[in-house]
Amino acid sequence: MKIPYYPGCTLSTTAKPFDTSARAAAVALGFEMEELKQWNCCGAGFPLTPDNIIGLTAPTKVLANARKEGDTVTTLCSVCYNVLKRTNKVVRDDKEKRRIITDFIEEEYDGSLDVLHFFEVLRDKVGFDKVKAAVKRPLTGIKAGAYYGCMLLRPFEDMGIDNCEAPTVFEDLLEAIGCEPVDFPDKIECCGAHMAMGREDIVEKLSGNVMQSAVGRGAEVIVTSCPLCQYNLEKSQPAMAAGTAGYRPVPIVYFTQLLGYALGQDETTLGFESNAMDVRPLLKEKGV
Amino acid sequence: MPRIGVFVCQCGNNIESTVETKEVAEEMEKLPGVVYTCSYKFMCSSPGQDMFKKAIEENNLDGVVVSACSPHMHEKTFRKASEKAGINPYKCEIANIREQCSWVHPDKTKAVGTAKSVDLTRMVIERLKKNRPLKTINIPVNKRALVIGGGIAGIQAALDIAEGGREVILVEREPSIGGNMAKLSETFPTMDCSQCILTPKMVEAELHDNIKIYTYSEVEKVDGYIGNFSVRIRRKAKYVDEEKCTGCGACWEKCPFKSDSEFEMGLNKRKVIYTPFPQAVPNVPVIDAPNCPKIQKDKCGLCAKVCGPQCIDFEQEDKILTEEVGAIVVATGYQLMPNERFGEYGYGRIKDVISGMQFERLASASGPTGGKIQRPSDGKEPGSVVFIQCVGSRDEAKGVSYCSKVCCMYTAKHTMLYRHKVHDGQAYVFYMDIRSGGKRYEEFVRRAIEHDDAMYLRGRVSRVYERDGKIIVQGADTLSASQVEIEADMVVLATAIVSRTSAATVAKTLGIAYDKHGFYNEYHPKMKPVETVTAGIFLAGTCMGPMDIPESVMMGSASASKILALFSSDEMAREPITAHVNAMTCNACWDCVTACPYTAIDKEEVKDRKGNTVRWQAQVNPGLCQGCGVCVAACRSKAVDLAGYTDEQVYAAINAF
């Protein structure tokens, strides 16, 4: 089985391990992430002003190209997922906007694509029970904090991947690979996002809240599904650790890295070395 | 020797947790006359009552004491069960060992609770030994009703009673029925025209065979008691013969003299001979005597000259008549607090500061402007209007402490009416909270804001003054924490609803209770919301507190249904707990007459065979007596005793302690 896959800019560059580990995990589960033949940047943000039609042209172009290769497109990055899924809805439901956009990009597209997140592929196409059955190295005893962030969940009426106030899809996956998910109150709070550009103080505060909330509940590793979340959390942790008595830093990894490891994939494809804090000592300590 | 049974209830854990009920029962067994005792988990349950009845029958008991909760709760239950088991219900007494013992003595060792329960029960047993069987009193019922007040609540009550087949006398003080509702333009939240939904009911009342309407009339005196009231009504002189008048209108058209219209809230003039509004019921004019030159100075008399049927009678005098009824509905309504009390809002000084009721008249198609929103000063259409809520309401310092309940809704309605009539007008509303807790009310307020652009500002207005021909409203918007200033063309005050000036007088005439605000008290705020403490007198509408039209109508219907139930039998049973005067010891000092809050004691002349007065004595009317016992306490010669609570019984209980 081949699944049309949209990596997006970040997964092709600074978040390469997210991409390679996901591809490796897919292989272990018997399918292939086939990168779209042609793709461009999604715009890294769904335009919040509905009159901003130009902001929808880039993602529509992505969708139009993806449509040529199948009836679904899968993403890993939460932001890409958010932008593509919401753009797709606008193109599907708003005929007037569709006409303006498709005229502009000179492509025909009607919104008939199903935009999926890798979570949905695993949950709805593969099935978490099958994932569980394929696990070779169950991550038994590892207390993992699933950090959703914003873009995967909100706004609910557009995203609909899970209950946006009390989601469980992430934890369900972690449980399938043997982890012990740690629920923590800030799992759906913001990491600071684009404030990374010039307002690191805000990022440090928001990401710090997330880390403290998770580690305070006993998380030994934080698992993310977005390169920007990953970056902000990693970048904020040193300051957080320095400024908070009794706080012990923990590794922060992409969910696909743990998934690939549990499915017995070669460590060289998982990119553990690129994480700010190595998760391998923890894995070793737990004997998995 | 009496044969008494004692039943101690555990009330689940309510009593048992601090009272050893078994021990109480065993202690009681030792008393002389007690032949049966027990303790049980729930005496009031079905099996509990079966056990109770069985015990009475098997042990041939002639009196029972149930040690349980307050007699308010289950006295009726056990008295009924006693009667079924064959003993007089008044030979069943309750000892309150829950509210007065277990609930207030948290001692978990049960020592205090048990000891006190023993005392309480023993006292009641001793009292019971002195109980005499009593019989319920049956009183004949006069199946006619009186409704005081011809507003929507009174009209509804009258119509429902009349539809139930009973005669109703509807007394209204003003020249027409209709009340305050007749003045309203539209009604929330449906926005249907007030007069359009009210006038059919007014006409229906006028034409109903079972309803007799006395307008321009007041109730002066009420005697008697439930089922048998005698009511004195003053019919004020209208100077117009109602029987002959056709309502043609020639008199008020020709009348050359004018006075401020009460109905139009002073926004317009009316003639001195007038009907308050075109749809008046009855459509018969009255002469405003203090302002009529003919009556005052014998000049004019034009109305009499133009009257075809010759029904003007300047010599007419007030008439007094008496009606006999079995039940009374009080529906005397409300009035508005004088706005002048709030100098900061400029009412009375600034012409374009008006009351909410005046705005109703401005917005009404039948009003002084024909429904156009025009400000009183110069008749111009106001481009912006500020509405101020809670003027006098929720203001303990200068107004009243309560919420007038309808202002939030009618203010929202006003902003909509204004907007519908002045499309580019801007309404501002100063509010403290928006209270819109009725069916479709919240949605209505949101509609005013979201569809009709009313600008709601959370805060109070501090002052209103004039500057360069504009009205300046200065207040707060607490949501933005800002002091705000608005240049307005008109200001509307949502004035507090208060009780009628005459409320206390009417209450005293009827013998009903009222609160510190002058609103009539219901018997029980939840379980008896339309009854008063005086049997046979019921409440409807805003005379008992601020309420809206649906609630007033509901209360009118509720009172009517209570009355129809009362009228469904020829006689009604009363509790025999009434006072009795011992003629031999009464010395006719009349202290009891003065003390009685129900005017239930009469002065009775005792005559000899030849008809000469021998002496006087007090006489209790059992229909009126509520068994409160005030007369017993007041009597210096110990001539009054209360059946069921005789001195003998009370002393027996005290001595047993």
Place this chain on the structure above:
Amino acid sequence: MKLEKKEIKSEAMQQLERMTGEEVRDCYQCGNCSGGCPVSFEMEIAPSQVIRFLQLGKLEEVMRANTMWVCVGCLQCYSRCPKSVSAAKLLEGLRQMVLRKGENHKEIEDLPFPFLKNAPQQAIVSGFRKFVS
């Protein structure tokens, strides 16, 4: 503060509502947005107050505050709003009102090189979209 009818429906206010598709009068000021906003600690006026000033037509009060520039667009405000008013959209609209005039909130040359080198693309792209015209 003087309330003016013409300000409530000013051209700028109409433009903002057109741009965002939001109607500020729908907000009943429950404060849920301000209650859940993760960046409220940094804001000079809270999101609900922004909407309040917009309701009053006081655009300049909002423009003076830093709120729109520190909103992270996490949508927590909208996601919990009982009236489905999006403070996030309104703040985006306010940013756009500035940016579309060609006024940058941040200059690219001021950004530190390590950030540009290490940050994920999406941070840079979305940052540009929020701060640069």
